[in-house]
Amino acid sequence: MLGGVYGVMSVGLTLIFGVLRIPNFAHGEFLMLGMYVTYWFVVFTHLNPVFSIAVSAAVLFVLGYFFQSQLLSRVSRQGEVPQIFLTVALSIFLSNAAEILWGSNYRIVPVSYTSTTFHIGLVSVYAPNAIIFAFSLFLAGLLWFLLNKTHTGLAIQATAQDPEAAQLMGTDIKKVTAVSFALGAALAAVAGSLLAPLYPIFPTVGSYFILLMFTIVVLGGLGDVKGAFVGGTLISVVLSVSSIFVTEDLGFALVFIMFILILVLAPQGLFGKTVK
Amino acid sequence: MLQVKGITKKFGGVAALNSVSFDVGKGEVFAIIGPNGSGKTTLFNVVAGFHKPDGGSISFEGKDITGWQPFRVAQAGIARSFQNTRPFPDLTTLDNVVVGALTRHRNIREARSKAEEVMATVGLGGAAGMQAKNLSIQDRKRLEVAKAIATSPRLLLLDEPMAGLTGEEIPDFVSLIKRLNESGMTILLIEHVLYAITKVADRLMVMDNGNKLAEGAPGDIMNDSRVLKAYIGEDDA
Amino acid sequence: MLRLGENAYWAMGLVLLPAAAYVAVPEYFSVVILMYYYAALGSAWNILGGRTGQLSFGNSAFLAVGAYTSTLLFLDYHVSPWVGMWVGGALAAVTSLLLGLTSLRLKGPFFVMSSFAFVQVVQLLLAHFTNITNGNVGLVLPLTDSLADMESGNPLFYGYLIAGILLLAVSVNYAISKSKTGYFLSAIREDEDAAKALGVNTARYKALAFVTSAFLTALIGTFYAQYLLFITPTATASIPLSIQIAIIAIVGGRELWAPVLGGIMLEGFAFLVETLFPAIPGLNFAVYAVLLMAVIILSPSGVYKYVREHI
Numbered sequence: 001m002l003g004g005v006y007g008v009m010s011v012g013l014t015l016i017f018g019v020l021r022i023p024n025f026a027h028g029e030f031l032m033l034g035m036y037v038t039y040w041f042v043v044f045t046h047l048n049p050v051f052s053i054a055v056s057a058a059v060l061f062v063l064g065y066f067f068q069s070q071l072l073s074r075v076s077r078q079g080e081v082p083q084i085f086l087t088v089a090l091s092i093f094l095s096n097a098a099e100i101l102w103g104s105n106y107r108i109v110p111v112s113y114t115s116t117t118f119h120i121g122l123v124s125v126y127a128p129n130a131i132i133f134a135f136s137l138f139l140a141g142l143l144w145f146l147l148n149k150t151h152t153g154l155a156i157q158a159t160a161q162d163p164e165a166a167q168l169m170g171t172d173i174k175k176v177t178a179v180s181f182a183l184g185a186a187l188a189a190v191a192g193s194l195l196a197p198l199y200p201i202f203p204t205v206g207s208y209f210i211l212l213m214f215t216i217v218v219l220g221g222l223g224d225v226k227g228a229f230v231g232g233t234l235i236s237v238v239l240s241v242s243s244i245f246v247t248e249d250l251g252f253a254l255v256f257i258m259f260i261l262i263l264v265l266a267p268q269g270l271f272g273k274t275v276k
Numbered sequence: 277m278l279q280v281k282g283i284t285k286k287f288g289g290v291a292a293l294n295s296v297s298f299d300v301g302k303g304e305v306f307a308i309i310g311p312n313g314s315g316k317t318t319l320f321n322v323v324a325g326f327h328k329p330d331g332g333s334i335s336f337e338g339k340d341i342t343g344w345q346p347f348r349v350a351q352a353g354i355a356r357s358f359q360n361t362r363p364f365p366d367l368t369t370l371d372n373v374v375v376g377a378l379t380r381h382r383n384i385r386e387a388r389s390k391a392e393e394v395m396a397t398v399g400l401g402g403a404a405g406m407q408a409k410n411l412s413i414q415d416r417k418r419l420e421v422a423k424a425i426a427t428s429p430r431l432l433l434l435d436e437p438m439a440g441l442t443g444e445e446i447p448d449f450v451s452l453i454k455r456l457n458e459s460g461m462t463i464l465l466i467e468h469v470l471y472a473i474t475k476v477a478d479r480l481m482v483m484d485n486g487n488k489l490a491e492g493a494p495g496d497i498m499n500d501s502r503v504l505k506a507y508i509g510e511d512d513a
Numbered sequence: 514m515l516r517l518g519e520n521a522y523w524a525m526g527l528v529l530l531p532a533a534a535y536v537a538v539p540e541y542f543s544v545v546i547l548m549y550y551y552a553a554l555g556s557a558w559n560i561l562g563g564r565t566g567q568l569s570f571g572n573s574a575f576l577a578v579g580a581y582t583s584t585l586l587f588l589d590y591h592v593s594p595w596v597g598m599w600v601g602g603a604l605a606a607v608t609s610l611l612l613g614l615t616s617l618r619l620k621g622p623f624f625v626m627s628s629f630a631f632v633q634v635v636q637l638l639l640a641h642f643t644n645i646t647n648g649n650v651g652l653v654l655p656l657t658d659s660l661a662d663m664e665s666g667n668p669l670f671y672g673y674l675i676a677g678i679l680l681l682a683v684s685v686n687y688a689i690s691k692s693k694t695g696y697f698l699s700a701i702r703e704d705e706d707a708a709k710a711l712g713v714n715t716a717r718y719k720a721l722a723f724v725t726s727a728f729l730t731a732l733i734g735t736f737y738a739q740y741l742l743f744i745t746p747t748a749t750a751s752i753p754l755s756i757q758i759a760i761i762a763i764v765g766g767r768e769l770w771a772p773v774l775g776g777i778m779l780e781g782f783a784f785l786v787e788t789l790f791p792a793i794p795g796l797n798f799a800v801y802a803v804l805l806m807a808v809i810i811l812s813p814s815g816v817y818k819y820v821r822e823h824i
Contacts, residue, residue: 023622074810080621082809084568085763088756089809093802099795203795207752211633214626253637256630263623264615324710350712358710364703375700378693379712387693427711 007232008136008194009209010216011143011225012187017214018223019147019160020180022072023080025087027213028206029094030060030185034192035201036098042109042196049109049197050131056189064185069178076177091206098203106200132194136229139187144225156180160223215259277302277462278323278354278431283332285315285322292318294486295332300431305453305463307473307494310483316466317359319483320435323464324356325349336431351379355429357420359436359466365409369400369419372408376426391426398422398452413440421452431462438469450475474498520687523770524680531672542668544784546740549675550733552776555761556682557729560689562759563767565722566702567617570755571628574635575605575727577749579734581639584652584744587662594663598735605731606724613723617716620705632750639746651745654738663739671740678736679773682729686769689725698722760801764808766815774817779804 009031016024034056041052067090075082147153158166159176167173199205216235220227235255242251278300285293293315300306308316321327323334325346333342341349350356355376364372373394377387395401398418403411408419417437424432438449450472457463457476467473473480473494480497482489490500497503527549534545554572561567582604583597592600616627640649658666665671689695697718700708709715738744748754757779765775779801786797812819 017622023625025625071806071810075813078813081566081568082813084622084625085760085809086806088570088760089802089805092753092756092805093799096795096799096802100793100799104794211626211629215630218623218626247641249637249641253634253641256634256637259630260616260627263619263627326706326710346706346709347712347714350710355712356710358707362704362707362710364700364707366703367699371696371699375696375708375713376711378696382693384691384693384696423707423711 006212006216006235007229008132008139008191009188010213010220010228010232011136011139012184012191013213013217014220014223014225014228015143015147015156015187016181016184018217018221018228019157020177020184021160021222022068022181023084023087024181024184025084025210026067026091026094026206027184027188028208028210029091029098030064030188030206031192031195031209032098032201032203032206033060033063033094034189035196035199035205036102036107036192037189038193038196039107039109039201049193052196053190053193056193057186060189061182061186065178065182067185068181069174072181073174073178091210095203095206102203104203106202108200109197132198135194136191136232139190140225140229143187147225152176157223211256211259215255215262218259219262277304277337278464279333279335280319280323281333281335283319283322283329283334285318285327286330291486293322293329296483296486296488297332298481298488298491300462300464302462303457303460304478305457305465305476307465307467307477307480308483309467309470309473309480310489313485314483315486316483317435318486320356320433320464320466323349324354324433350427350429353428353430354433355424355427355431356433357424357435357437359439361416361420363408363411363416363419363423365407367408368404369406369408369411369415370395370404372419373400373422373426376423380426380428390428391422394422394426397425397455399448414445417441417449425456425461429461431464432456434463434465434467436466436468438467438472441469446472470498519770523683523773527676527679527773531669531676535669535672539668541784542672544780546668546671546675547784548777548780549672549679550737550740550776551757551761551780552773553675553679553682553733554730554758555765555772555776556679556686557726557733558758558762559686559726559767559772560698560729561719561722561726563762563772564686564689564695564698564702565719567719567723568621568625568759569628569723569726570625570752570759571631572726572730572758573752573755574632574750575609575730576734576737576754577635577639577744577746578605578608578727579731580738580744580749581646581652581734582731583735584654584738585645587654588652593661594735594739595661598663598732601735602728602731605727605734609723609727610720613720617719617723628755629752632752632755636746636750639750646746649746651743651748654742656742663735664742671736674739675733675736678729678732681732683769683773685725685729690769694718694721757801760805764805764816766817768815768817771815771817774820775815778816 013024013027016022016027037056037059038049038052041055042049072083072086075086147157155171155176159171159173163173212235216231217228219234220231238255239251242254281297282295283293284291284295296319310316318327322329325344328343333340335341336352336354339352341352364375370391373391374387377390381387381390395404398421400415400418400422403415411419421437438446441449446469453463453476477494479492480494481491482497482503489502490497531545534542558572561569579598579601582601583594586592586597586600587594612631616624619627639646646652657664697708697713700713701715701718705715734749761775761779762772764779765771783797786800790796808816
């Protein structure tokens with residue numbers, strides 16, 4: 001079930017890094033902002049956090065669009081280095097801006113459903129996890145459909161693979177890139193909203209997730225939505241299995257060592273989809 | 277000097293090279309021609325160690341160099357140029373060449389004088405202090421050759437050194453290749469400019485679709501009907 | 514000859530500054546120490562990140578290796594940190610060599626990610642093995658004020674200790690820039706395949722750059738431990754610190770004195786913001802981030818080059 005949590009986190013990054021090839025090190029902070037939006041939404045409206053998804057997605061869509069079209073696009077022709085540092089700078093800026101605005105204390109979304117458990121046969125299911133799992137399946141399916149079955153999605157893929165050819169074929173590549181980046185940011189926000197009732201919220205929570213997200217995206221094969229989902233599940237299995245033998249912190253260490261090895265030995269992901 | 281035997285290279289099941297064999301003798305200028313996508317550059321990449329072959333062997337001066345890493349192939353005495361020119365863009369033109377020379381000289385001063393000598397040979401002397409990224413296409417082509425010959429190779433692989441050059445640039449380059457050859461370098465050349473090939477090549481190999489089609493003296497090859505067909509086929513496309 | 518002149522001015526300035534600050538503004542002396550500390554870290558990073566173009570966000574892991582090695586040797590075996598710092602350096606060199614054998618094959622963002630993962634692993638391990646490292650509680654060094662233990666009651670000692678390490682890091686950079694290795698490292702940064710084609714054993718030279726950078730960073734780790742007399746996994750092997758190190762060198766640039774300028778500038782900046790707005794934690798980093806974005810977009814090769822060309 002926890003696989004859904006990791007899966008939903010990485011869907012947006014699959015689009016931004018996997019498809020667009022923008023190494024977005026601010027993705028964790030997009031998630032963090034999504035969590036805060038949900039927190040304030042619930043505090044002010046007392047509604048179910050699920051309703052905040054539309055708000056957080058909209059906020060991050062606008063932020064993502066602005067960041068890509070106004071800043072990232074200026075260095076997109078200079079290779080990866082400036083893109084890495086711009087997104088790193090954004091991540092530092094957002095987490096510190098969050099600290100300035102809302103302090104560094106942990107915040108918990110005041111919501112009732114977090115403790116609900118229901119039973120299916122012998123399996124007891126924790127309600128929020130079930131919601132997240134269902135949602136992440138839905139989102140992954142939606143993104144897969146968008147990328148592979150719609151005109152826009154094909155334009156996004158064409159732009160990512162060969163910008164010049166896409167431009168020749170009449171695609172407005174600047175707009176397509178900005179919109180896809182914004183969409184990826186919005187997906188991160190949705191994940192944040194879904195996770196908000198489950199995790200404490202604090203300004204640097206994003207840095208806690210960013211490596212796991214990259215691990216999952218690489219593990220699944222860059223740009224492979226289904227792969228990222230399987231990757232997420234796999235990571236959660238490794239984490240829970242290793243927790244039987246060693247403590248949780250060593251489990252994370254194991255995942256990161258695995259990550260380095262995967263990057264080196266199987267950079268095309270576990271499912272062998274050839275890149276380039 | 278260079279023996280290539282039965283080299284096969286596949287990309288995802290598709291054979292880019294299909295059991296290609298040829299020999300290059302010491303002191304020769306050996307040219308490879310063929311339409312785009314016929315496998316010429318892939319063959320270069322295999323010889324220079326950038327691709328590992330799926331079958332066959334390559335030996336150089338009696339040593340088996342099959343599957344060696346690119347830097348070892350270069351150290352053994354084979355230098356290559358890249359078709360799409362690969363300068364070190366932020367370094368000066370001279371420093372680009374010094375890097376090549378340093379693989380043979382321990383001392384920076386020696387490498388620098390070697391590099392200056394090479395720059396004069398290829399006609400780049402005036403551009404020494406310029407950043408490589410600001411060079412004209414012609415000078416980038418010269419730099420590509422200069423970097424390679426600064427490593428004092430005994431075999432020089434040139435991948436379309438004259439593509440993109442115009443008019444009087446071509447005879448200039450042809451005479452450069454002749455001079456290099458006369459100074460003792462064996463040369464393996466991929467080229468589309470037929471005028472250049474007939475001027476410099478001692479022998480010629482024609483490739484099509486990953487296969488070796490023919491081999492012989494330039495005069496004979498140019499009259500071969502299969503070669504004409506391969507070329508006419510390309511011109512139609 | 515202008516270059517030599519510049520080097521002499523910088524070196525003189527760096528030697529005089531601690532004494533001058535100690536006399537004129539003793540209450541702010543720690544700012545000078547921090548400036549030198551970050552300048553040294555940036556300069557060590559520059560060997561791999563600037564010259565070779567392998568962006569590491571993992572250098573703080575080697576700071577931790579240095580700090581923990583000399584501290585544990587001192588606490589458990591009474592080995593002086595003067596000796597321990599070189600042991601730490603050697604250990605960091607070995608660690609980076611082992612890591613480099615696998616991760617240096619990665620390029621661009623993938624190397625960045627592997628370096629992130631590496632810091633996390635080092636931090637988790639330091640926190641986990643509490644019987645050796647005392648976990649997240651950290652290790653405290655005894656206050657002896659004895660020069661033999663690399664301690665002193667006089668802050669000038671620490672000023673000149675870090676000035677010495679900084680000048681060592683700059684000298685190593687200088688020696689590399691004037692050597693064959695330096696030429697090969699810049700060729701690798703500019704186009705690794707083209708460098709290979711010329712016969713450069715790129716894997717070996719990248720590993721050499723990584724090892725040198727890690728070694729110098731570990732020496733700074735020992736300084737850190739001796740200056741604060743208190744180390745924790747999260748304060749040493751930390752991603753934010755690693756990022757900060759990289760930012761210093763990116764904002765400064767990759768020329769010899771550029772990371773030094775970067776370190777002095779950014780620490781000066783952080784100090785100003787903290788002094789002017791002491792009540793807003795996080796503001797200095799937010800300003801840092803904006804500064805970084807501005808430099809990347811307006812002057813991607815760094816402030817040092819911009820200053821030399823425009824002023």
